[in-house]
Amino acid sequence: MEVQNCFHCGLDIVKEEEIIFDEKKFCCNGCKTVYEIFSLNDMSCYYDFEKSPGATPLDIKGKYDFLDNEGIVSKLLEFQEDKTAIVSLSIPHIHCSSCIWILENLQRLQKGISTSQVNFPEKKVRITYNPEEVSLKSIVHLLSSIGYEPYISLENYETGKNNVDRSLTYKLGLAFFCFGNIMLLSFPEYFEVKEYWLDNYRPFFRWLIFALSLPSFLYSASGYYVSAYKSIKSGMLNIDIPIALGIVIFFIRSTFDIIMDY
Known part of the structure; x- marks a missing residue:
């Protein structure tokens, strides 16, 4: 026997409690009411992003x-x-x-x-x-x-107590540490002079710079990747998309230059 799912919340529908509205099946009046609210306000595309994305509304009379x-x-x-x-x-x-x-x-x-x-x-x-x-x-x-x-x-x-999320502080701290050391190690590259130690150890320092860039690229910038992905998935554009794209492109280009020894 085929199990019917609520169009709004996705829960299994008890046959005796099945509610049909607008050619769609709902598990309760609550889900049907939410669907009506969205339909009346021209927001039925809510259901286009995900299948059965909603939750059954609860009775909160007097709770707040x-x-x-x-x-x-x-x-x-x-x-x-x-x-x-x-x-x-x-x-x-x-x-x-x-x-x-x-x-x-x-x-x-x-x-x-x-x-x-x-x-x-x-x-x-x-x-x-x-x-x-x-x-x-x-x-x-x-x-x-x-x-x-x-x-x-x-x-x-x-x-007055609240759980403070310090992940952004850690990401910024790591990014500043990596940035400072990368700039310091890159300093000799700005001087195009022929010098024995620079010529012989340039590949080593370049790969050291690459290693220092990985924590910043993978961890510190992770928030931009997640935000950009969620934005693209939901069909909405935000400022994090070009930022994430720029970070990825520059990282790939820099890695290519190191590999090809440019």
Whole structure:
């Protein structure tokens, strides 16, 4: 017997609970409602990026009532001034290009949201909105209604503790170390003079420079490769694509010059 899967979330459909809408099958009213929301707002291409990319929305009635407290909201916000507020929310369900696309187009679903930007590695979305037109509670309810319920831990904000990701610091530190040593070892190359030690040890120093460039190329620049790949996969262009392309092309060209002893 063939198992039917929900068009929205991909879960198996219990025959007795099957819901058919717009010639598509859904496992529950929640998934059907999300599909309707996207269709009414001309965002049904959400399903073109990935097959069954969504999650079943949960009932969160009363769960986020604490967001009515201005004191709590002010602790959650990164920035607030007049008609502009910025908040970063952790979205555990982010997993594919469809998630990125829908979360970066929240302004089409909710008036008052101006921009939203996804940080895929950290599974976060940074939202800029007008607090006079929409509240943080309404934004959280919107995210939850489309299957992207945020994780909000008041513990971190009350104690002032937060897990700091230092990976970027390590990448920058390694890149500076490699860059400094490479420039130092390349210094004799700038002087086109015939000298015994330079002529005899030039190949050695070139391969040493190549070895120093590998950690920077493979680790320090990895964020650009991941971002460019995700952007291309989702059909959206961002600034990381030409940066990643430039890094790869220059690395290949430099490696070719070392091998050919130019």
